[in-house]
Amino acid sequence: MEEYNYKAINKEGATISGSIRGDSYSKVLQELESAGLQPFYLSKANGQERKKSRGEKSLSFSPNKHSSVLLFTKQLANLLKAGIQLDEALDIIINLFKESPFKEVIRKVSESLKGGRSFASSLADYPEYFSNTYVTMIKAGEESGYLSLVCRQLVDDIEENYRLRSHIITSLIYPIILIVFSILAVLIVLLYILPKFIYIYESYDQSLPLPTIILLRFSSFITENGAAILLFFVLIICIFWLYFRTERGKRNLDQVLLNMPFIGELLYKLYVSRITRALGVLLKNGVPLLKSLKIARNITGNTVYSLAMDELSLQVERGNSLSLAMGSTGVFPDLSIYLIGVGERTGELGNLMTEIANDLTQEYMESLDRFLKFFEPSILILMGGIIAFLVFAMVLPVMRINTIM
Numbered sequence: 001m002e003e004y005n006y007k008a009i010n011k012e013g014a015t016i017s018g019s020i021r022g023d024s025y026s027k028v029l030q031e032l033e034s035a036g037l038q039p040f041y042l043s044k045a046n047g048q049e050r051k052k053s054r055g056e057k058s059l060s061f062s063p064n065k066h067s068s069v070l071l072f073t074k075q076l077a078n079l080l081k082a083g084i085q086l087d088e089a090l091d092i093i094i095n096l097f098k099e100s101p102f103k104e105v106i107r108k109v110s111e112s113l114k115g116g117r118s119f120a121s122s123l124a125d126y127p128e129y130f131s132n133t134y135v136t137m138i139k140a141g142e143e144s145g146y147l148s149l150v151c152r153q154l155v156d157d158i159e160e161n162y163r164l165r166s167h168i169i170t171s172l173i174y175p176i177i178l179i180v181f182s183i184l185a186v187l188i189v190l191l192y193i194l195p196k197f198i199y200i201y202e203s204y205d206q207s208l209p210l211p212t213i214i215l216l217r218f219s220s221f222i223t224e225n226g227a228a229i230l231l232f233f234v235l236i237i238c239i240f241w242l243y244f245r246t247e248r249g250k251r252n253l254d255q256v257l258l259n260m261p262f263i264g265e266l267l268y269k270l271y272v273s274r275i276t277r278a279l280g281v282l283l284k285n286g287v288p289l290l291k292s293l294k295i296a297r298n299i300t301g302n303t304v305y306s307l308a309m310d311e312l313s314l315q316v317e318r319g320n321s322l323s324l325a326m327g328s329t330g331v332f333p334d335l336s337i338y339l340i341g342v343g344e345r346t347g348e349l350g351n352l353m354t355e356i357a358n359d360l361t362q363e364y365m366e367s368l369d370r371f372l373k374f375f376e377p378s379i380l381i382l383m384g385g386i387i388a389f390l391v392f393a394m395v396l397p398v399m400r401i402n403t404i405m
Contacts, residue, residue: 003045004028007096008037009082019045068102069129070158077151086147087113105129118142136298144291146282153278157299160274164368171372175379182383189390190219197394211393251303258304258331266367271300272332273360275309280353289349290316305331322349336360 006028007017016037022028032039072093079089090110097103105126112122120139123130130138134154141150194215208216222229243249258264278299282292290313297309308329315325323341326332336356343352 004042005045006032006037006039006042008032008039009078009084010037065102065129066158066162068097068100069134070155070162072097072102072106073151073158074155077148077155080148080151086119102129119147131301133298133301137295140295140297144287144295146285146287146291146295149282149285149287150295153281153299156277156281157274168368168372172375175376178379178383182387185387186390189394190215190222194219194394197398200398209393209396211389212397215390215393247303254302254304258302262367262371266364266371267302268331268333269360269364269367271302271305272336273357273364274299275305276336276353276360277357280350280357283350283353289322308332333360 001021001023003019003021005017005019010016020028020031022031029039029042032042075093075096076089079092080086084092087110090106090113094103094106094110097106109119109122109126112125113119118139119142120135123138124135137150137154138147141147144150198216244253258267275296278296279292282295283289287295293309293313293316297313298306300306308331311329312322312325315328316322321341321344323337323344326337326340327334339352339356340349343349
């Protein structure tokens with residue numbers, strides 16, 4: 001057994017520190033939590049770095065930007081839940097972080113807060129760390145008085161986003177490498193190898209087969225207009241990037257993505273699962289429905305669903321049921337609406353929201369896995385077909401020449 005140093009919040013909301021012996025990091029953490037403590041710092045007493053096992057929670061303060069924001073939000077949620085005031089909680093977190101650019105950001109946020117600005121507006125000064133969705137959620141938490149719950153929901157969302165992104169990136173590494181090398185192979189053939197074959201073709205007075213003619217013309221077009229083509233694509237990317245940064249462009253992009261085959265279905269399940277999960281957490285913790293809807297408004301980051309949540313809030317405020325209001329928006333699945341109606345009648349709305357979120361998350365992951373399993377062999381077949389066509393088009397005239405000779 002090894003000795004660990006810890007700092008935690010006890011049931012009275014006081015900050016305590018001490019040491020404890022245990023077999024592993026996760027077991028020590030579990031023991032502290034079972035004792036009614038909320039640990040926000042835990043490390044080996046000998047100061048040695050430890051390797052984290054996969055899926056294990058971490059209380060170390062990594063300099064990585066994503067990890068820093070996640071750990072900051074997690075510690076803030078724990079401290080606020082323990083009844084510590086926001087300004088004091090920020091001071092505690094500042095003292096725990098090692099010197100880094102992120103620690104300086106939190107220090108400036110704390111100074112801004114003490115200067116009379118809101119927490120959300122202080123965070124908004126640092127968009128490189130805190131996204132618009134993050135800031136909007138914090139603002140909703142401040143205004144509603146449920147900042148601790150909002151921070152906990154943000155932690156869950158950040159962790160879920162990280163898991164999804166890691167899963168997608170891991171699954172796409174091989175196809176992306178395959179695409180990159182295939183494109184390089186095609187360019188090498190078109191720009192360097194094919195021109196050498198042209199001299200062989202021209203040395204014999206024979207008509208070239210159609211595949212070879214197509215290949216030669218395409219190669220000639222790329223060679224003569226390569227710079228113009230590159231400039232055109234760069235210009236198009238810049239125009240779209242600037243347009244999608246506008247409010248109208250962002251709304252149109254969100255709508256287009258939701259209407260895309262398969263991708264729209266994935267986003268549909270992802271967004272509804274996030275909304276229902278957030279509503280489930282808030283409702284089960286006693287937050288009124290109308291406030292819950294306003295807090296969950298921007299949790300997806302999708303303007304289509306943000307506007308739909310505004311409509312829900314408006315109709316609920318007018319006295320309509322949540323299920324009836326959801327049915328009028330057209331962006332929630334029928335089964336979810338039915339279950340929410342059942343929850344309204346039975347008084348189990350929070351629990352049913354959580355069940356809906358779990359079911360949709362599982363469906364989303366299964367759909368994503370099916371897509372990724374289909375994507376990899378599809379790319380392999382496509383790239384293989386392109387390279388096979390190049391080889392066939394180049395070798396076919398040579399085979400004809402050999403046949404004639």
